[in-house]
Amino acid sequence: MTIKIYNTLTRKKETFIPLEEGKVKMYVCGPTVYNYIHIGNARPAIVFDTVRRYLEYRGYEVHFVSNFTDVDDKIIKAAKELGVDAITVAERFIEAFFADTSALGCKKADAHPRVTENMDEIIQFIEALIEKGYAYESGGDVYFRTREFDGYGKLSHQSVDDLKVGARIQPGELKEDPLDFALWKAAKEGEISWDSPWGKGRPGWHIECSAMARKYLGDTIDIHAGGQDLTFPHHENEIAQSEALTGKMFARYWMHNGYINIENEKMSKSLGNFVLVNDIIREHDPQVLRFFMLSVHYRNPINYSEELFANAGAGLERLKTAYQNLKHRHGVSANLADGDQKWLDQIKALHDEFIEKMDDDFNTADGISVLFELAKHANYYLREKNTSTTVIEAFMKEFEELFSVLGLELETEELLDEEIEQLIKQRNEARKERNFKLADEIRDRLKDMNIILEDTAQGTRWKRG
Numbered sequence: 001m002t003i004k005i006y007n008t009l010t011r012k013k014e015t016f017i018p019l020e021e022g023k024v025k026m027y028v029c030g031p032t033v034y035n036y037i038h039i040g041n042a043r044p045a046i047v048f049d050t051v052r053r054y055l056e057y058r059g060y061e062v063h064f065v066s067n068f069t070d071v072d073d074k075i076i077k078a079a080k081e082l083g084v085d086a087i088t089v090a091e092r093f094i095e096a097f098f099a100d101t102s103a104l105g106c107k108k109a110d111a112h113p114r115v116t117e118n119m120d121e122i123i124q125f126i127e128a129l130i131e132k133g134y135a136y137e138s139g140g141d142v143y144f145r146t147r148e149f150d151g152y153g154k155l156s157h158q159s160v161d162d163l164k165v166g167a168r169i170q171p172g173e174l175k176e177d178p179l180d181f182a183l184w185k186a187a188k189e190g191e192i193s194w195d196s197p198w199g200k201g202r203p204g205w206h207i208e209c210s211a212m213a214r215k216y217l218g219d220t221i222d223i224h225a226g227g228q229d230l231t232f233p234h235h236e237n238e239i240a241q242s243e244a245l246t247g248k249m250f251a252r253y254w255m256h257n258g259y260i261n262i263e264n265e266k267m268s269k270s271l272g273n274f275v276l277v278n279d280i281i282r283e284h285d286p287q288v289l290r291f292f293m294l295s296v297h298y299r300n301p302i303n304y305s306e307e308l309f310a311n312a313g314a315g316l317e318r319l320k321t322a323y324q325n326l327k328h329r330h331g332v333s334a335n336l337a338d339g340d341q342k343w344l345d346q347i348k349a350l351h352d353e354f355i356e357k358m359d360d361d362f363n364t365a366d367g368i369s370v371l372f373e374l375a376k377h378a379n380y381y382l383r384e385k386n387t388s389t390t391v392i393e394a395f396m397k398e399f400e401e402l403f404s405v406l407g408l409e410l411e412t413e414e415l416l417d418e419e420i421e422q423l424i425k426q427r428n429e430a431r432k433e434r435n436f437k438l439a440d441e442i443r444d445r446l447k448d449m450n451i452i453l454e455d456t457a458q459g460t461r462w463k464r465g
């Protein structure tokens with residue numbers, strides 16, 4: 001069996017063949033860090049963490065890179081509102097992103113490059129595009145000459161002429177053609193900026209991913225991923241920039257997750273219809289959120305409701321209870337050989353079925369159905385008067401293995417020291433900004449988890465209650 005991936009580029013499920021045998025180079029567009037993440041933003045984090053885990057489980061060495069957009073109009077605006085500088089805003093929400101995603105069971109990437117730390121590479125990339133005739137400077141901005149790149153539109157399956165209809169030149173933009181997009185933006189009064197051959201300014205959004213993917217993974221990567229809304233223009237523009245520069249294919253497989261909607265509308269910060277991860281995990285086990293996301297195939301939309309979320313919680317509980325029951329029975333089982341084989345075969349069949357589902361474009365929804373089957377059979381088995389240690393252990397091992405592939409925990413774990421320290425840091429920052437509501441919420445959240453804080457002249461101390 002081989003793994004199949006639905007490729008947005010070809011609109012087909014394709015057999016996954018990495019460029020280099022046994023190795024996968026994977027790049028996931030990360031967040032613009034100006035706010036806490038909502039559960040829509042958590043979806044790509046969870047989904048592609050699971051893809052990575054599964055590829056690793058299937059024996060690949062995965063090089064996983066995910067960026068932070070730490071300069072952007074939205075960050076500059078948030079900085080003004082909060083009365084701090086843009087770097088401070090980004091720093092704070094990068095920390096919050098790590099705290100949230102680690103609670104959701106997402107592993108850290110091999111690299112989390114930031115725009116502000118890769119300015120030289122970005123500038124060099126733009127210079128090379130100008131040299132090749134794909135880009136031009138205009139009034140301190142630099143634009144990409146979209147029509148110069150032949151394949152433009154291939155990812156989102158649109159022709160340049162279709163796109164022309166919607167393209168506009170905004171006031172202040174000095175473009176040759178409405179389809180051209182900014183690679184570099186001249187600094188406006190009082191904005192954060194960097195020196196460049198075109199004067200003070202900052203990079204456009206799209207160029208950062210082309211430059212950072214190339215720096216950390218090379219000219220051609222295997223899997224490039226992000227939310228569905230990134231297909232156009234962001235990923236289309238990344239392809240144009242990277243392929244114009246190198247003349248090589250940029251990414252071989254393009255994966256896009258579907259939206260989390262609320263009342264059939266995309267959850268988004270700008271619409272205000274969001275649920276923050278931070279708020280959810282204050283009240284619920286973060287693992288339920290992960291389980292909830294994985295209960296639906298990553299390309300399908302999810303219409304979020306509290307009821308669906310509660311169902312996910314009940315489902316996860318059912319699986320964990322089956323495992324706990326196996327664990328209890330483990331101690332009182334004996335070495336019986338009679339009748340074992342039938343159960344061992346059943347477990348093996350379910351294992352194979354799980355792999356088959358996951359090999360088919362990472363179908364975690366069907367994979368989870370297999371887990372429910374496993375729980376059902378475990379429960380049948382536990383009704384037997386005498387149980388065999390071999391079978392109990394085989395069931396347990398199967399649960400442990402498949403849960404770990406999905407990044408799920410079977411035991412409810414205590415908070416790690418590091419997570420506690422992170423939360424205390426966030427609370428101290430909130431207090432510094434006189435955001436006492438947030439500070440109190442963090443204190444209460446820690447209290448719920450039996451962590452007691454003591455504010456002293458030397459700082460905040462904590463202990464487990």
Ligand SMILES: Nc1ncnc2c1ncn2[C@@H]1O[C@H](COP(=O)(O)OP(=O)(O)OP(=O)(O)O)[C@@H](O)[C@H]1O
Pocket residue numbers: 029030031032033039040041042043044226227228229230257258259260261266267268269270
């Ligand atoms: N409702 C959603 N469902 C699924 N994925 C989403 C949703 N909203 C954003 N994403 C994804 O979250 C990731 C982080 O993106 P980013 O920080 O740029 O979010 P954003 O576009 O600013 O969010 P918003 O749309 O709320 O303004 C991207 O991969 C994006 O596609």
Ligand SMILES: [Zn+2]
Pocket residue numbers: 028029030209234238
């Ligand atoms: Zn990107």
